[in-house]
Amino acid sequence: MSRECQALAVKPENTLLNNNKDASISPDEVKAEVVPVHGEEQDEAGIKDAHGAPGTMSSEDPHLKAADRVAEWEATNLKKVEEAYETVNMEISDLQKKLDIDYGTDWEFLFLNGQCYKLKVYEYLYTLCPFNHITQKSTAGTEVSLGVWGMWAEPEKNRYNQMIFENGEPCWQGGSRSTTVTLTCGTETALRSVKEPSKCQYIMDFQTPVACQPVLKQRGVHSEL
Template identity: 80%
Template structure:
């Protein structure tokens, strides 16, 4: 009889001991060391230790029943050796469904659970190792893009300085051209008006009739006028007397002498040439100033502390989702195009809006085309680490509000410890 009592006592203490440590993490085991009494973890009550895990909830926080489903607010700790430990609601304990991969939550049920923690852990470790390799490669690519960004930034600055110098030179030339044009216009206004009809004076001191003019030019009286005769006799009205060139003489022999008050053909051509050149210089000056304004606007954008995002400027990335093609042009705009060809703006570049620890982790594009429900379309772009730069996904969680996943090496961040790997693995 005494022997049987000893066996029962050993069995009871073994049962109580195993019962007390179920559903408890290593960090909470210190609360269950006392064998005489138990203080609820929230400090609200002290109960006899025999009431711990007795399938009756005594503590308001449920801390006295970590291994049973008695407390509505209770939690059961899955140790899951070989995988990630985690808590489940105590209501799932012994409910016939294996929630812990080590099957520890179904210790007193008819469920036949196998320990799957090792296989799950192996798969997760392979995934994490792949992520770490991606991170390492992404960080290497990011460093290259940082170096390229610095060089590109310097090139843009040098380009801006060159454009500014060109603008200064064009401004000087423009002022000269305008001054010359004003002087030409002033001289033209001062030119005497041509004589009234009937006056007919073509040459200084000579009869204005056609016959008189012909006789004046026909020096040898042979009935014809040669180039030499024109050169010898004709001087341009309003010019000092001089000998004409052969080309000028041919012009006058062919078309007749200009009337009083008319500009010589060469002067008219010069004035037209000046006007044309002035227009060209004005157009060039306006074009250069537009380029300067555009370049300054681009350089004013925040491309990251090391200009690592600068390479994204002037680039566009597309992704087809069902009947729509989405296009993301970083630091510019986001668009959506249907199969019918209709394009809709989903927002223009607004700002960086990442969390404090990762300021450059999220882009916001605002003021897209109006939505039929009111307001304008907008897009939030989340940047994720990857070995290539590409638009990965597009979602519309609410009407006219879009979310994009954009992968790029410059989004990779060095970490001290990969999250999700527990020391118990």
């Protein structure tokens, strides 16, 4: 339908135009029978007003803009709080895991947690992190796990004489790599030796002054180390 037809409509019941074959009806009489149709135009105008045309109050209201800025600021702060909450929870979880470890009767081995000690043997660099993990890194840059902290071996004479690290990288013969660390009394804390007596089974000699304390206790001597 053309634009002119949308703007004008003839009363359906009127037969005046049909009877004007002899042109006896004047133009004014025809106009009187034609009425403008404004419904569709009014509906479109209403829709435009509802969405807010550029320059109207709905798009430039300073109060609405201020409310939007406040909402964005609150959303940003909420995200920061949630991230901080997750970080604190992770720290608490890590701390709880550390506290669950047996550090000796007087917590004398606690200082070793968080420390790492290295020793190079031929083309391999070994890293011992007590109560955490042990790794072996080749000169080519390949690093494998020789085990993660498991438990104290608890021999009969000295419970805190050996550390067991297990569940390392899978071994080509089957099973996983594991390491037994023997603590020996010495004047300094250092990784002294690494051996592989059998495939994927390692032993380490770890010297530390704190290992002297259980020995002295067995002898009835108390030492402040």
